[in-house]
Amino acid sequence: MAKVTLQKVVKSYDGKQQAVKGIDIDIADKEFVVLVGPSGCGKTTTLRMVAGLESVTGGDILIGDKRVNDLPARDRDIAMVFQNYALYPHLSVYENIAFGLRTRRHSAEDIEARVTEAGRILGIADFLKRKPKELSGGQRQRVAMGRAIVRHPQVFLFDEPLSNLDAKLRAQMRTEIKRIHQTVQATTLYVTHDQIEAMTLADRIVMMNHGVIEQIGTPDEMYHHPASRFVAGFIGSPPMNFFDCHVVQAGSGLALRLADGTELVLPEDRAKRYAQWRDKAMVFGIRPEDLGLATEAARPDQVMPVTIEVAEPLGADTLLYFPLGDTFACARVDPHAPTAVGQTVTLAPNLAHMHLMEPEHGRVV
Ligand SMILES: Nc1ncnc2c1ncn2[C@@H]1O[C@H](COP(=O)(O)OP(=O)(O)OP(=O)(O)O)[C@@H](O)[C@H]1O
Ligand SMILES: [Mg+2]
Numbered sequence: 001m002a003k004v005t006l007q008k009v010v011k012s013y014d015g016k017q018q019a020v021k022g023i024d025i026d027i028a029d030k031e032f033v034v035l036v037g038p039s040g041c042g043k044t045t046t047l048r049m050v051a052g053l054e055s056v057t058g059g060d061i062l063i064g065d066k067r068v069n070d071l072p073a074r075d076r077d078i079a080m081v082f083q084n085y086a087l088y089p090h091l092s093v094y095e096n097i098a099f100g101l102r103t104r105r106h107s108a109e110d111i112e113a114r115v116t117e118a119g120r121i122l123g124i125a126d127f128l129k130r131k132p133k134e135l136s137g138g139q140r141q142r143v144a145m146g147r148a149i150v151r152h153p154q155v156f157l158f159d160e161p162l163s164n165l166d167a168k169l170r171a172q173m174r175t176e177i178k179r180i181h182q183t184v185q186a187t188t189l190y191v192t193h194d195q196i197e198a199m200t201l202a203d204r205i206v207m208m209n210h211g212v213i214e215q216i217g218t219p220d221e222m223y224h225h226p227a228s229r230f231v232a233g234f235i236g237s238p239p240m241n242f243f244d245c246h247v248v249q250a251g252s253g254l255a256l257r258l259a260d261g262t263e264l265v266l267p268e269d270r271a272k273r274y275a276q277w278r279d280k281a282m283v284f285g286i287r288p289e290d291l292g293l294a295t296e297a298a299r300p301d302q303v304m305p306v307t308i309e310v311a312e313p314l315g316a317d318t319l320l321y322f323p324l325g326d327t328f329a330c331a332r333v334d335p336h337a338p339t340a341v342g343q344t345v346t347l348a349p350n351l352a353h354m355h356l357m358e359p360e361h362g363r364v365v
Helices: 043-052 093-103 108-122 138-151 167-186 195-203 218-224 229-234 268-273
Strands: 002-012 018-027 032-036 058-063 078-081 156-157 187-192 203-207 212-216 241-250 253-258 263-265 281-286 291-293 304-307 310-313 320-325 327-333 344-349 355-357
Touching: 002 043, 018 043, 018 212, 032 043, 032 093, 032 156, 032 195, 032 327, 043 058, 043 078, 043 156, 043 187, 078 138, 078 281, 093 108, 093 138, 093 203, 108 138, 108 167, 167 195, 187 195, 195 218, 203 218, 203 229, 212 218, 229 281, 229 355, 241 263, 253 268, 253 281, 304 320
Parallel strands: 032 187, 032 203, 078 156, 156 187, 291 327
Antiparallel strands: 002 018, 002 058, 203 212, 241 253, 241 281, 253 263, 281 355, 291 344, 304 344, 310 320, 320 327
16 A cells, blocks of 8 residues: 655646646545545546546656656556446456456456455445346446455545435445445545535545645544635535624624624634734624524524524424525524524524634635
8 A cells, every 4th residue: 555645736738727736635545535626626637647647747746655757557556436437238247347357467366366355345246247237326336446446456546436326325335435445445535526425435635626725634624624715615514604794893802793783792712813803894604503593591692683584394403594694594403493484583603613704815714
């Protein structure tokens, strides 16, 4: 197994615009790193450069301690699973998995041992004699992973491997991939635009936007300490609410004045932290789960009255949507609370979990 290092890696397809603009990523041995970001941000390009399927315009890529920029893909000891994996329809599952080993002239015993092992790890041992068309979508996906696993590569690369599956199967395969990684323990770089996949699978998440890295961190760090509005809005579902606000003096402390005139008095530590933003227009970020219905214990100077426009009962909790200024916001509340569309309710934001951002660049301060 091996670490993978990207140093100031640049990719330009046409010599002018850069799809990847000088990124640095250090993936530790056995680490599972998820590259996440919106469509076109450079995820696949980055992965293909690591795989050796795309040339590197600038910077260096190292596998272990070896610079691989000019090493052909087949010599990199990497296995890649794509979104559109193609199985050979006329070959059995066994032969599909064995195919790459046969072309690399592994011995019959070695192939037998590796395919059997992969079948066991992937839970498809009973299907090895079947043809791909006799399998479900999830089972086919596992065969595609089997082809990668039997190679015993130093590094696994995945490019949106689950995006062709339905929601239930995706969730199942997500767990499966996590279990497989725990068994196989290979260094993995996994691309997705699905933040839930990123959160559930990653040891660390690399968040890309327009060819640059916005933030690298553990799922926990990305969720609780986003560096920017972009990250804050991408990770978490429903996404974080963003309210335009003014930071204003309130007694000896500070408050946030929202678009409807509501003032939220900041806890002391936050007031200290945000002192330099007094009298500035800022953005107040708060997640739906930190926006519950006010109880009697709530401080009256830390609540927001809002009128519910849409209610979505999810079973475990209920999402309430309400307008405030230019924002159509969401609160995640107790499903047993008596709430109805058109009703005005009082929300109590958990200001210990709030975020304050500069409106211009979206930097969290
Ligand atoms: N072969 C190519 N030639 C020219 N431009 C390309 C090529 N491949 C990708 N690009 C451009 O590079 C940028 C990054 O593309 P890339 O495929 O890496 O995005 P992505 O993050 O994987 O997006 P998605 O989530 O849609 O798969 C895009 O602007 C894309 O149009
Ligand atoms: Mg892509």
